[in-house]
Amino acid sequence: FGPSSPLETGIVCRVTKPAALVLNEQTAQVIQAAFTHASYPDINGEKSIRFFGKVTYGLTNIQISNLTIGSSEVELKEDDAVYITIKNVSASFSGTLNYGYGSWFVKGGHAIDFDIFSNTDLQVNTKLTCGNNRVAADTSECYLTFHKLVLHLYGDKQPGWLKQLFTDFISFTLKLVLKSQICKEINYVANLLADFIQDKAEDFLKDGDIGVDISITSFPVIKAGYMESHHKGVLLYKKPFDISNSSLFSPSLLSENRMLYFWFSEHVLNSMAQAAFFDGRLELKLTGSELKDILKDDDTESNKTDQKIFKGVSLSNSVTQIWSLIPPEIRITPEGTLVTSSVAVQLNSTNDTESSVVGLYFETDVTATVKASYADKKLLLHLSDSIVQIKTCTSSLQTSVTEEAIKEFLHKTISLYGITAVMKRMEPALTSLMNSKGLHLFDIINPEIIPHKGYLIVQLDFGFPHHLLVDFLKRSL
Numbered sequence: 001f002g003p004s005s006p007l008e009t010g011i012v013c014r015v016t017k018p019a020a021l022v023l024n025e026q027t028a029q030v031i032q033a034a035f036t037h038a039s040y041p042d043i044n045g046e047k048s049i050r051f052f053g054k055v056t057y058g059l060t061n062i063q064i065s066n067l068t069i070g071s072s073e074v075e076l077k078e079d080d081a082v083y084i085t086i087k088n089v090s091a092s093f094s095g096t097l098n099y100g101y102g103s104w105f106v107k108g109g110h111a112i113d114f115d116i117f118s119n120t121d122l123q124v125n126t127k128l129t130c131g132n133n134r135v136a137a138d139t140s141e142c143y144l145t146f147h148k149l150v151l152h153l154y155g156d157k158q159p160g161w162l163k164q165l166f167t168d169f170i171s172f173t174l175k176l177v178l179k180s181q182i183c184k185e186i187n188y189v190a191n192l193l194a195d196f197i198q199d200k201a202e203d204f205l206k207d208g209d210i211g212v213d214i215s216i217t218s219f220p221v222i223k224a225g226y227m228e229s230h231h232k233g234v235l236l237y238k239k240p241f242d243i244s245n246s247s248l249f250s251p252s253l254l255s256e257n258r259m260l261y262f263w264f265s266e267h268v269l270n271s272m273a274q275a276a277f278f279d280g281r282l283e284l285k286l287t288g289s290e291l292k293d294i295l296k297d298d299d300t301e302s303n304k305t306d307q308k309i310f311k312g313v314s315l316s317n318s319v320t321q322i323w324s325l326i327p328p329e330i331r332i333t334p335e336g337t338l339v340t341s342s343v344a345v346q347l348n349s350t351n352d353t354e355s356s357v358v359g360l361y362f363e364t365d366v367t368a369t370v371k372a373s374y375a376d377k378k379l380l381l382h383l384s385d386s387i388v389q390i391k392t393c394t395s396s397l398q399t400s401v402t403e404e405a406i407k408e409f410l411h412k413t414i415s416l417y418g419i420t421a422v423m424k425r426m427e428p429a430l431t432s433l434m435n436s437k438g439l440h441l442f443d444i445i446n447p448e449i450i451p452h453k454g455y456l457i458v459q460l461d462f463g464f465p466h467h468l469l470v471d472f473l474k475r476s477l
């Protein structure tokens, strides 16, 4: 994983301390799952005891029977790790203790059921590292401190030395086994979670043949107030095309008071727009009644022109097709996202008596300045400015209106109603795309989508999707 040029980074994610505190509320769930899911291997050994000779013993069928988790704290240690301290984890295990004298284990063997009560503190210092171009968790710094480890043996007869053996030796082995199993399980769950986020993210940024490569371009960063990952953001599409990277990320571009930040370089959004064009998604068909709704909004004097232009044309039978002629260009500015494209519009209909086919075709350059927002689990697009330039216009409408007047009318109608009519149809399409990825399941609080020159920042708070974590743990463990 060599050094990477910051230019390669197209998307940056930042999870701040406030988010870590919310996530920490779920730590108990995760630790509970780790303890419960861990397997506890049999512990066999032999010890020579004075006056008794060699004793062979085995703890088998060790099961955790109940578990309570105390408080847990999280701290982000600059350029080091996420320190998670969990106090007062009390767990009880049950199992069977077999023991025998000498090596005639089977002959002299005895079996006693036991319960073990333990009380420990857990310290896990999770380093964020890179595992096959993904964010990975390294929890090798994992410590269990036992405050208590008590053995209860069932059954009346038990040799006195057994208790002593347990206290002196078995408990030592038991602590080692518990620590290694629990820490192994924690490492497993931590990486499961990291993979889960990455998989969810890849799925979120994919639709059909269009996807985004979010491999990480450098080691994730941990600072006192946040942790941050840098991702390529390179478009994945069946035919490669090159979009030059436009903006450089620097940590000062993001702050730390919101829980989650996403920095998107302009070229990421630009390449998505290009792919949407090549994937034939930038076309729209309007029915007659939809067109009439758009035109009826126009209650100004030009409505008269409209009546003159479409005199004798039955708009109800009309079909209007709108499509991009070239891949749209995306430029992000503080005023909003500028979308520049050349658009063709073909209106086909019949005359009133349905005796002949009539049509209108025109091409126009459009630059629309759009701002996005997300409220009530819906994406909203707002047009703040537009520039329209009618290029060509051919019409087979029997109208006396001059071509100039038609162009004038079209310019006005597109500027006032046409662009918003297209945006009104893009909003639900994008919202249902994001909901198909499960976005609506998340409790997103006051999301802000802020355009800057050359990049876009999405910042938000979230209520942790408790049910999602429980499902995730149930499904994956």
Ligand SMILES: CCc1cc(Oc2ccnc(N(Cc3cccc(OC(F)(F)C(F)F)c3)C[C@@H](O)C(F)(F)F)n2)ccc1Cl
Pocket (backbone or CB within 6 Å): 011, 013, 014, 015, 019, 023, 128, 135, 194, 197, 198, 200, 201, 204, 214, 220, 221, 227, 228, 229, 231, 260, 262
């Ligand atoms: C969809 C968001 C997204 C995630 C990406 O991939 C990953 C992969 C691994 N970790 C992350 N982190 C950021 C992140 C994104 C979304 C949810 C999320 O989960 C959560 F932490 F908010 C909580 F809900 F679990 C974390 C984490 C990474 O930034 C860090 F912090 F580990 F360095 N992102 C890459 C791009 C984009 Cl747009």
